[in-house]
Amino acid sequence: MILFIILVNASVFSIEGLGEDxxxxxxxxxxxxxxxxxxxxxxxxxxxxxxxxxxxxIFWTNPFLLNMKIPVYKGLSLSLGSIERYNQSFDxxxxxxxxxxxxxxxxxxxxxxxxxxxxxxxxxxxFRGSYLYGSSREIWEYTIGNxxxxxxxxxxxxxxxxxxxxxxxxxxxxxxxxxxxNMDKDGSDTTYELPQVLGFGFGHNFNSLSFNLAIEHSFxxxxxxxxxxxxxxxxxxxxxSYSYNPWHYDGIKEHNLSFILKIQLSNxxxxxxxxxxxxxxxxxxxxFFFVPEFELILEEVFARRxx
Amino acid sequence: MKRLWILLILFMxxxxxxxxxxxxxxxxxxFESVSINLPLYASxxxxxxxxxxxxxxxxxxxxxxxxxxxxxxxxFSDTTYxxxxxxxxxxxxxxxxxxxxxxxxxxVLTSEFSESDATWYKKDNTELWIQPGGDxxxxxxxxxxxxxxxxxxxxxxxxxxxxxxxxxxxIIPQDTGFCAFYARESSKSPRFQIMKNGVINxxxxxADCHIVKIDTLPNYWENWLGSGVPFRNYVKxxxxxxxxxxxxxxxxxxxxxxxxxxxxxxxxxxxxYLKKPYVGFETExxxxxxxxxxxxxxxxxxxxxVQYVQRIIEHPDSxxxxxxxxxxxxxxxxxxxxxxxxxxxxxxxxxxPKPR
Numbered sequence: 215m216i217l218f219i220i221l222v223n224a225s226v227f228s229i230e231g232l233g234e235d236x237x238x239x240x241x242x243x244x245x246x247x248x249x250x251x252x253x254x255x256x257x258x259x260x261x262x263x264x265x266x267x268x269x270x271x272i273f274w275t276n277p278f279l280l281n282m283k284i285p286v287y288k289g290l291s292l293s294l295g296s297i298e299r300y301n302q303s304f305d306x307x308x309x310x311x312x313x314x315x316x317x318x319x320x321x322x323x324x325x326x327x328x329x330x331x332x333x334x335x336x337x338x339x340x341f342r343g344s345y346l347y348g349s350s351r352e353i354w355e356y357t358i359g360n361x362x363x364x365x366x367x368x369x370x371x372x373x374x375x376x377x378x379x380x381x382x383x384x385x386x387x388x389x390x391x392x393x394x395x396n397m398d399k400d401g402s403d404t405t406y407e408l409p410q411v412l413g414f415g416f417g418h419n420f421n422s423l424s425f426n427l428a429i430e431h432s433f434x435x436x437x438x439x440x441x442x443x444x445x446x447x448x449x450x451x452x453x454x455s456y457s458y459n460p461w462h463y464d465g466i467k468e469h470n471l472s473f474i475l476k477i478q479l480s481n482x483x484x485x486x487x488x489x490x491x492x493x494x495x496x497x498x499x500x501x502f503f504f505v506p507e508f509e510l511i512l513e514e515v516f517a518r519r520x521x
Numbered sequence: 522m523k524r525l526w527i528l529l530i531l532f533m534x535x536x537x538x539x540x541x542x543x544x545x546x547x548x549x550x551x552f553e554s555v556s557i558n559l560p561l562y563a564s565x566x567x568x569x570x571x572x573x574x575x576x577x578x579x580x581x582x583x584x585x586x587x588x589x590x591x592x593x594x595x596x597f598s599d600t601t602y603x604x605x606x607x608x609x610x611x612x613x614x615x616x617x618x619x620x621x622x623x624x625x626x627x628x629v630l631t632s633e634f635s636e637s638d639a640t641w642y643k644k645d646n647t648e649l650w651i652q653p654g655g656d657x658x659x660x661x662x663x664x665x666x667x668x669x670x671x672x673x674x675x676x677x678x679x680x681x682x683x684x685x686x687x688x689x690x691x692i693i694p695q696d697t698g699f700c701a702f703y704a705r706e707s708s709k710s711p712r713f714q715i716m717k718n719g720v721i722n723x724x725x726x727x728a729d730c731h732i733v734k735i736d737t738l739p740n741y742w743e744n745w746l747g748s749g750v751p752f753r754n755y756v757k758x759x760x761x762x763x764x765x766x767x768x769x770x771x772x773x774x775x776x777x778x779x780x781x782x783x784x785x786x787x788x789x790x791x792x793x794y795l796k797k798p799y800v801g802f803e804t805e806x807x808x809x810x811x812x813x814x815x816x817x818x819x820x821x822x823x824x825x826x827v828q829y830v831q832r833i834i835e836h837p838d839s840x841x842x843x844x845x846x847x848x849x850x851x852x853x854x855x856x857x858x859x860x861x862x863x864x865x866x867x868x869x870x871x872x873x874p875k876p877r
Contacts, residue, residue, distance in 0.1 A: 226542035229549060231877060263541040270541045302877070308543035313554045313770070313871070315546060316538075358554065358869055361771035361825055369877065399876050463548075499542055 225494060226263060226304055226501055230463040231437065232395070232406065233302035233322055233350075238459060239428050239444045242340050242388060243381045244331055248285050252512040262502045272305055289333035293342075299325035302350040302369070314357040321350030323371045323395065338381040340388075346373035346395055370398040375408055386415035391434070407435035409462055424448040426455075437462035444470075451476040455490075468494045484511045549874040554770060556869040559758035563842070564864055566745045568738050568752045569802040574636035574730035576851040577707040578615055580749065581667070581692055581731070582623055582699030586782070587749065587854050589699070589733045590655060592634060594689035595713045596727040607716035608676040610690075612702040613709035614667065618784045618853065621698025622668055626661035629687035636728035655732065657691045658683075667700040681715075689728070699784050701853065705729050733854060744776075744861050746790065748847040749854030753802065757842030758866045764834045767870040772830035774811070775823045776845070777863040783817045783855030790815060790822060791848035794829040795841035804841075807832075812848055817855065830868050 228234045261272040283293040300323040308315040327344040348371050355364040373395030379388025393408030409432045417426040426446045433439040440462060446455030453474030460467045472490035479485060486509040494501040546552060580589040593610075610627075614620055632655075635645035644650045662683060665674045676684070684690055703709040705726050713724040739745040745752040756774075774792065790813055793806040810828040826843065833840040847855060 226545055229545050233877075263539075265541050268539050268541055270537050270539045304545075306542050306546060307538045307540045308546045308552070309540045310552050310554065313552065315543075315552065317546060352874075354874060356554075356768075356770045356871065358770050361773075361827070361869075363768075363770050363827055365768060365873065367874075367876075397877065404876060497544070499544065501542075 225261065225301075225503075226306055226499075227461065227463070227466050227494060227496065228302050228304040229306065229317070229319060230461075230466075232408075232462075233300040233319075235409075235462065236298050236301055236322075237325065238430065238442060239457060242329070242331075242342065242377070242379055243338050243386060244283065244291065244333075245338075248289075249513055250285060251283065254510040256508045257505050260504045264500045264502065265498055291331045291333075293329035293331070294327070295329075296324055296326045298348075299323045299344075299346060312358050316355040316357075317352065318355075319350055319352045321369075322348055323350075323373075324348035325375075336383050340377075340379055342377040344375045344377070346371060346375065346393075367399055372396050373406075373408070379413070381415070384416060384418040386413075386417070388413045409437045410434040422449055424453075432462060438464065446472075446474070448474055451478070464496075466494060466496045468492060482513050484513070485509070486511065549877075550872055552871050552874075554869050554871045555763070556867060557761055557763055559761055559866045559868060561862065561864050561866075562757040562759045564744055564754065564756045564861065565741050566739050566743055566752050566754055567741075567802045567844075568745075568747065568750060570640045570642065570733075571751055571851065572636075572638050572640055572730065573733065573749070573851045574639065574728070575706060576731065576849075577704055578618075578853060579612070579702045579704045579711070579729060579731045580699060580733070580784075580854055581625060581694050581702065582621065582697075582854075583694045584697050584699070585736065587699075587733060587735055588654070588694065589731050589749065589854060590694070591692040591702070591731045592630065592639065592655060592689055592729065593692070593711055593713075593726065594630075594634075594636075594728040595684070595724040597685045597724055602678075602681060602715060605678070605681075605715050605717050606719070607714070608678075608681050609714050610674045610676070611712045611714065612672045613711075614670050614672070615701040615703050615707075616670065618699075618701040619786075620667065620700040620784075621696075622666060623694050623696040623698040623700055624664060624666050625695055626693050627663045627665070627674060628657035628659075628661050628691050628693060629683050630655060630657050630689040630691050631687065632656035633688045634728070634730075636730045639730055639732055641732045641734040654734065655691045657693075658687075661693075662690070664695075672702070699854065701784060739858075742861075744859035744864075745856055746845060746847045746859065747856035748788075748850045748852055751802075751846065751850040752856060754845040754859060755799065755842055756845060756864050757840065758864075760833050760837050760840050764830070764868065764870060765837075766872070767834060768873040769827050769830040769834060769868055769870045771825050771867075771869055772827040773823060773865075773867040773869075774826045774843075774845075775821065775863075775865045775867075777860040778820055778822065778857045779860050780858040781817045781856070784853050785855070786817060787814055788817045788855055788857070789813065789848040790824065790845060792824055792826050792829070792843050792845050794826075794832060794843045796839075798841050804844075806844060809848070810843075817857075826866070830866070830870075834870075 263270040285291045302322040304319045306317045325344045329342040331340045350369045352367045375393030377390040391410035395406045411432045413430040415428045428444045431441045440460040442459045444457035455472045457470040470492040475487045477485045488507040492503045579591045638646040642653050662680045733749045735750045792811040796805045811824040
């Protein structure tokens, strides 16, 4: 069983499209499928927007996610969970002549998924079906002189997406597609085709050095075709990773540098501290962010109970 | 160093409102605002005599334009009051008004009245007074003068029995000028007190109201606002198709006055829009969409009626106009004569954001 709680981040660029895609570089493979695990994560984000010599700081905390994994029978495991798929939170001030604007978005699109993994010797297969749901609220506040007015929009989302893949020795691949999302705003709805993703992974241990490379190509729908990559190196309890993540929307690029520190508390618990620094860019607008991610992993809980 | 940390923390927690990233807003539309003036389509005045039983004040007075009388009814439980030391009526002045010192007389009412329906002409919702202004005994019980923060009128046993056997009492102004007293709807209601052996017993007030008459109503085609006898100014602006599918940021309604009449330095002006086509004073109205306090001597008035503008943007076929009025219409006696044709409605609008 895996319980995964996370506080996800938000960006000024989340005003665009479906918002910030949170479902990138995910690991669908469990490796030793018989080990039960519970994971807790905490990811507050500190953002600093920068353009020229101007800076603006924002602190975000976001919702709570859950993931459960149950080993079933002979290498078969079942997972059920919820994560935030797209984050649609943002906070922007604007000025157009005498018109002042303050726009806030809160919420996003959640993903409730059901996943089956089958472990066969050196291979692992998985299939995942996801139901997308959730809502976001936008408040558009306009001010001219002494006059001020605000509009509130509520978006209600529902949709689905499917994913499947195979891992063989140190190579893995997956495909995510057939995704549609229905977004309802004030009684009128729009259906979006979600981006498809073709992902490849390479992971291998060289002595005590663990090396992982993930490449994802996203395409389809009315979204930009992008390719993102992540490289991580971990030795014992220390590690480093770098990722390049262009968004689906016009010209937004993100670079991430993450440090990994794992502390073994006992035979059944590990605390992982993964602070990462990132930079999102679009034209001359830059968004620096710092995420001090804390992760608590409990393993073999149920196995020990059986004893 | 500590200051630096405080500044850093404030900075990290979004303590500035710089428009950084504002170009991202353009991803959701073009937000240049545009302003237009909607042309005036019609304006005139509606008036109606309304019951003033729910007013917070009881107005007493008269001049060459208005006259106002106070009607009170007390609920006496004992029919055989004996051995009383003192019988008195106390009214408390509302000093937020410019109160004059005026003489008045108190008479016994000879007709029943309904507080919630009585007007100068009607004693309840169906029947008229025999004499407009109330049916009362010609001979007064007492005379008095409105001096000081409270007015106290003493009665004797004969007066008390007349009051108890009557349908109430009416206070009639004898001089020119006006004076406002608190009604039971406010904190200091009129009191009828009897004292026996040093103990004061207050008789419950069953009903109170004032009734107002005006000598001449304004002409229909003129533009007036009034309270006491309410004058509502109906105004309608023509819709402009430029407003189609837009979001109004403000709707600045302005108009001018060329004369005022009132008992206070300030007035409150409210606006409601018509929910149904105009049928007169009783047309179904929206809740208050704008209300603002002004000096009564102001000559230029401005209110934001963006809710009206937004309604006609969303329902152009429901542009039934607005009523401008003095709020509350039963609070005092006042009026404003507006300059005909001075009404303007300036609207600034933008295109609303596109969906995600």
